[in-house]
Amino acid sequence: MPDHADRVRRSSLTVDSAFARFVEAEVLPGTAIDPDRLWAGFASLVERFSPLIAEALSERDRLQAALDAYHRSGQGRSGASALPFLREIGYLVPEPAPFSVETSGVDDEIARIAGPQLVVPGSNARYALNAANARWGSLYDAFYGTDAVSETDFPRNPGPGLDPKRAAEVVRRGTLLLDECFPLETGSHADLKRYSVRNGGLVLEGASQTALRDPSHLAGHIGDAADPASILLKRNGLHVHLQFDRTHPVGRNAASGLSDIVLESAVSTIFDCEDSVAAVDAADKIAIYRNWLGLMRETLTARFEKNGRALDRRLSGPRRYIAPDGGELVLPGRSLLLVRHVGHHMFTDAVLGPDGAPVPEGLLDAVVTVLAALHDRASRRNSREGSIYVVKPKMHGPAEVALSVDIMGAVEQMLDLPPETIKLGIMDEERRTSANLAACIAAARKRVVFINTGFLDRTGDEIHSAMHLGPVVAKEAMRQADWIGAYEQRNVAIGLACGLSGRGQIGKGMWAAPDRMAAMLAEKIGHPRSGASTAWVPSPTAATLHALHYLSVSVADRQQALAGAVPAPLEMLLTPPMLDNAKPSEAAIARELDRNVQSILGYVVRWVDMGIGCSKVPDIDDVGLMEDRATLRISSQFLANWLLHGLIDRDAVLDSLRRVMRLVMRQNQADPDYRDLDTSEDGPAFRAACDLIFEGAETSGGYTEPALHRWRAATKRRMAAAA
Ligand SMILES: CC(=O)SCCNC(=O)CCNC(=O)[C@H](O)C(C)(C)COP(=O)(O)OP(=O)(O)OC[C@H]1O[C@@H](n2cnc3c(N)ncnc32)[C@H](O)[C@@H]1OP(=O)(O)O
Ligand SMILES: O=CC(=O)O
Numbered sequence: 020m021p022d023h024a025d026r027v028r029r030s031s032l033t034v035d036s037a038f039a040r041f042v043e044a045e046v047l048p049g050t051a052i053d054p055d056r057l058w059a060g061f062a063s064l065v066e067r068f069s070p071l072i073a074e075a076l077s078e079r080d081r082l083q084a085a086l087d088a089y090h091r092s093g094q095g096r097s098g099a100s101a102l103p104f105l106r107e108i109g110y111l112v113p114e115p116a117p118f119s120v121e122t123s124g125v126d127d128e129i130a131r132i133a134g135p136q137l138v139v140p141g142s143n144a145r146y147a148l149n150a151a152n153a154r155w156g157s158l159y160d161a162f163y164g165t166d167a168v169s170e171t172d173f174p175r176n177p178g179p180g181l182d183p184k185r186a187a188e189v190v191r192r193g194t195l196l197l198d199e200c201f202p203l204e205t206g207s208h209a210d211l212k213r214y215s216v217r218n219g220g221l222v223l224e225g226a227s228q229t230a231l232r233d234p235s236h237l238a239g240h241i242g243d244a245a246d247p248a249s250i251l252l253k254r255n256g257l258h259v260h261l262q263f264d265r266t267h268p269v270g271r272n273a274a275s276g277l278s279d280i281v282l283e284s285a286v287s288t289i290f291d292c293e294d295s296v297a298a299v300d301a302a303d304k305i306a307i308y309r310n311w312l313g314l315m316r317e318t319l320t321a322r323f324e325k326n327g328r329a330l331d332r333r334l335s336g337p338r339r340y341i342a343p344d345g346g347e348l349v350l351p352g353r354s355l356l357l358v359r360h361v362g363h364h365m366f367t368d369a370v371l372g373p374d375g376a377p378v379p380e381g382l383l384d385a386v387v388t389v390l391a392a393l394h395d396r397a398s399r400r401n402s403r404e405g406s407i408y409v410v411k412p413k414m415h416g417p418a419e420v421a422l423s424v425d426i427m428g429a430v431e432q433m434l435d436l437p438p439e440t441i442k443l444g445i446m447d448e449e450r451r452t453s454a455n456l457a458a459c460i461a462a463a464r465k466r467v468v469f470i471n472t473g474f475l476d477r478t479g480d481e482i483h484s485a486m487h488l489g490p491v492v493a494k495e496a497m498r499q500a501d502w503i504g505a506y507e508q509r510n511v512a513i514g515l516a517c518g519l520s521g522r523g524q525i526g527k528g529m530w531a532a533p534d535r536m537a538a539m540l541a542e543k544i545g546h547p548r549s550g551a552s553t554a555w556v557p558s559p560t561a562a563t564l565h566a567l568h569y570l571s572v573s574v575a576d577r578q579q580a581l582a583g584a585v586p587a588p589l590e591m592l593l594t595p596p597m598l599d600n601a602k603p604s605e606a607a608i609a610r611e612l613d614r615n616v617q618s619i620l621g622y623v624v625r626w627v628d629m630g631i632g633c634s635k636v637p638d639i640d641d642v643g644l645m646e647d648r649a650t651l652r653i654s655s656q657f658l659a660n661w662l663l664h665g666l667i668d669r670d671a672v673l674d675s676l677r678r679v680m681r682l683v684m685r686q687n688q689a690d691p692d693y694r695d696l697d698t699s700e701d702g703p704a705f706r707a708a709c710d711l712i713f714e715g716a717e718t719s720g721g722y723t724e725p726a727l728h729r730w731r732a733a734t735k736r737r738m739a740a741a742a
């Protein structure tokens with residue numbers, strides 16, 4: 020039950036006092052909206068949309084119940100056999116007639132420039148600032164600091180200073196990039212002694228004089244044209260900044276003085292209010308909204324200590340160059356920011372509706388984040404087009420997309436914004452959305468700016484959808500299942516058919532192994548090759564490395580080549596990933612159980628006890644994996660499924676939880692905030708993990724929030740009582 024203490028009345032709403040103060044004293048000033056109008060507008064939004072949201076949620080449950088009954092009767096093992104049934108119950112809607120999206124006022128970062136998309140938990144100001152500034156990143160640092168350059172062949176110097184062999188390899192790899200992407204008429208960039216600019220062209224001096232094979236690759240320079248401090252190159256819409264400094268430890272060993280290669284990296288960034296944060300009450304929501312507001316007002320700063328030094332972080336400014344024609348070229352210093360709201364199924368007691376019930380949290384996200392973005396509409400520093408980019412996750416099918424569109428329209432009216440100022444990113448991460456993707460895009464045709472394969476949630480929903488059909492394949496095998504191949508291919512083919520090329524992004528999912536950059540370099544080039552114009556990365560360093568893929572592959576050319584591609588058959592998409600007769604050995608089952616329990620506990624302990632919504636959690640082999648609510652949904656749904664079908668039993672799960680909790684404690688020992696946590700069996704994290712697994716089959720959508728929120732809120736209450 021929500022706690023009604025310390026609340027104020029606003030219109031027909033009852034609002035947490037601190038929340039009301041935050042909105043009235045921090046968000047509203049500087050906008051033309053006054054508090055009375057805001058709260059009255061929000062109250063009518065709540066009154067209008069709460070019943071519609073409730074209806075959408077019960078439609079989810081109706082369809083899942085119909086699927087469950089169908090599956091219990093043993094039907095639906097192939098997509099082909101299930102199609103008539105899925106049409107009959109309204110799970111599948113008719114395909115729309117061919118159409119093209121009509122979104123206008125879209126910034127180039129979304130519509131035209133293919134490049135990495137970073138995601139950052141909105142609760143962390145230090146990371147959020149870092150993300151906003153991650154538009155540019157040092158390639159040399161990214162190579163030097165990660166396994167992108169082999170740590171076995173070129174070990175890192177444990178002491179201070181650069182290891183010369185590793186540094187030389189970094190430079191060699193940088194030169195390979197330059198030679199591949201900016202080839203010379205003759206020779207290699209490694210041979211050059213001087214880069215200079217003459218008559219708007221790049222003059223390159225080595226043993227002899229040479230030039231860029233494609234002179235249009237030169238985009239600008241900084242400093243004296245005869246001996247520039249920097250040269251700016253451009254390929255496939257992305258800029259590459261060559262930094263020259265003959266006093267720098269790297270530059271002094273390079274004949275040309277090249278000391279770094281700085282890549283345009285995170286072209287866009289998603290500020291996340293959803294799966295990477297732990298926000299269970301008004302205080303948590305305020306902290307996240309305050310960071311977003313600070314970004315929109317350009318006032319956000321963070322002070323922190325790193326390597327024994329106090330550091331202040333603030334937003335970077337634009338970068339200025341002399342263009343080849345002698346004019347000034349100003350490039351954004353920051354990533355274009357989008358904001359991800361929570362899904363329709365979330366409610367928050369930061370505000371209580373006229374009936375005293377928590378309001379739909381998505382409505383609060385819509386109003387407060389758009390209100391904060393009004394500050395940017397005045398300065399146009401984030402969106403030069405004056406657009407506001409909202410990413411809406413976990414929508415099930417076109418009716419829910421239409422509902423989001425109506426909510427955005429109502430928010431625009433309420434805040435006096437021109438229609439369709441708010442653009443919509445559609446996460447294609449629930450099965451009913453993938454299966455009706457064209458209709459989903461059609462429902463948002465004037466606002467849609469991206470579709471993205473959120474394959475992590477999508478995997479969780481795949482398991483939940485088939486919960487009663489039988490045991491599903493293990494997590495690793497899921498990546499090879501038919502449905503996922505069809506899902507990824509269809510997303511691109513349908514996105515292209517709906518005219519997203521040049522108007523919005525077709526995006527791919529997260530690289531969830533933040534320390535495995537060599538593997539990322541090898542695998543994630545598949546994304547631009549598949550025709551996707553962006554893909555998610557977990558960190559600025561990953562953004563810089565993933566940018567190499569877009570420099571190398573022209574997404575525009577790939578999209579042109581793929582135009583008219585036929586989407587993989589719906590039957591394939593809708594064939595569930597069942598184990599069938601291939602029951603794993605007892606040892607394999609035990610390993611899979613421990614592996615998933617490890618992911619769950621490692622993440623949940625930090626969520627419930629420390630309020631950290633996204634963590635790097637060591638897996639059973641000690642590889643740090645990014646865990647968020649979506650990966651938790653997979654692990655918990657997976658175990659719930661094997662439990663339901665008798666591959667594991669309750670005692671085995673409890674035994675694994677007990678053993679793995681000890682391992683998790685050991686893995687976290689170095690974290691000073693961790694030691695005093697309650698990791699006992701009665702502790703909130705253990706119990707949350709139990710709820711996630713034991714109640715997983717019956718939890719609507721297989722979502723993790725009910726258990727996480729319940730136990731985090733209980734922990735916060737206990738901490739408040741003890742304080
Ligand atoms: C399924 C989905 O919904 S995916 C989307 C949700 N997931 C995400 O948003 C993942 C975002 N990434 C993260 O949260 C983090 O990278 C984690 C939790 C995976 C790992 O975090 P850490 O263990 O702290 O990373 P690590 O110690 O390697 O690096 C920390 C440094 O990288 C920076 N960093 C790491 N991730 C990010 C990020 N996403 N944005 C900006 N900076 C980041 C930090 O600012 C820090 O640098 P600083 O000391 O200069 O501030
Ligand atoms: O939100 C992303 C996902 O994969 O889920």
Ligand SMILES: [Mg+2]
Pocket residue numbers: 294412446448473475476477649
């Ligand atoms: Mg997701």
